[in-house]
Amino acid sequence: MKKVLLILCMFIISFGLTACSTSETYEREDMNVEEMPSSETNQERDEAEMSPPITIELNITIGDEVFLARLYDNQTTHALIEKLPLSIDMEDLHRNEKFYYFSDKLPTESEIPGNINAGDIMLYGDNCLVLFYESISSSYSYTRLGYIEDVERFAQAVGDEDIRISFDLTED
Known part of the structure; x- marks a missing residue:
């Protein structure tokens, strides 16, 4: 009985860890997608700063x-x-x-x-x-x-x- 409970607990924990790992990967991918426009904005800002200011x-x-x-x-x-x-x-x-x-x-x-x-x-x-x-x-x-x-x-x-x-x- 203890072995069955132990295996069941390990299965639940490993499933939970896998779910967290996948979620973090998606969040990181989403963050990278969001950062790309920000980088372009920074590049545009840098180019604007290079032009002669008033x-x-x-x-x-x-x-x-x-x-x-x-x-x-x-x-x-x-x-x-x-x-x-x-x-x-x-x-x-x-x-x-x-x-x-x-x-x-x-x-x-x-x-x-x-x-x-x-x-x-x-x-x-x-x-x-x-x-x-x-x-x-x-x-x-x-x-x-x-x-x-x-x-x-x-x-x-x-x-x-x-x-x-x-x-x-x-x-x-």
Whole structure:
């Protein structure tokens, strides 16, 4: 009698495991099908990001040198523009970026960029302005603000020390 019950229990358990296994396979297949359009959407988004965005021109001044920057047209840059003209002492970090913490918060549209290019202007958190003068990989979240055009000359001008930098809109 015990053998019959044991065999019956094993049969029920193996049938139940097989049913779960098949169900998981179908769920995974369904998930793969759903992911494919998402991948195409990401590809389309990447291509859209590669096209020139609508930008606002900004002058960045270090000493006597003026650098042209292009800001993306988003809520964060509009909040930054409200602070202009602006002269701030920016600190160096890791010999690849300059940063400055505002006393107030700015709106954000954070993302993890992965690769950050020299010349990128970003907001870390909701109040830290960052100017990158070296390209890096990062897993931190940033809001994209824009980019500086003459990156090599900019990198030479900022060096790896703390520095005073001024920001103002270009005159049309």
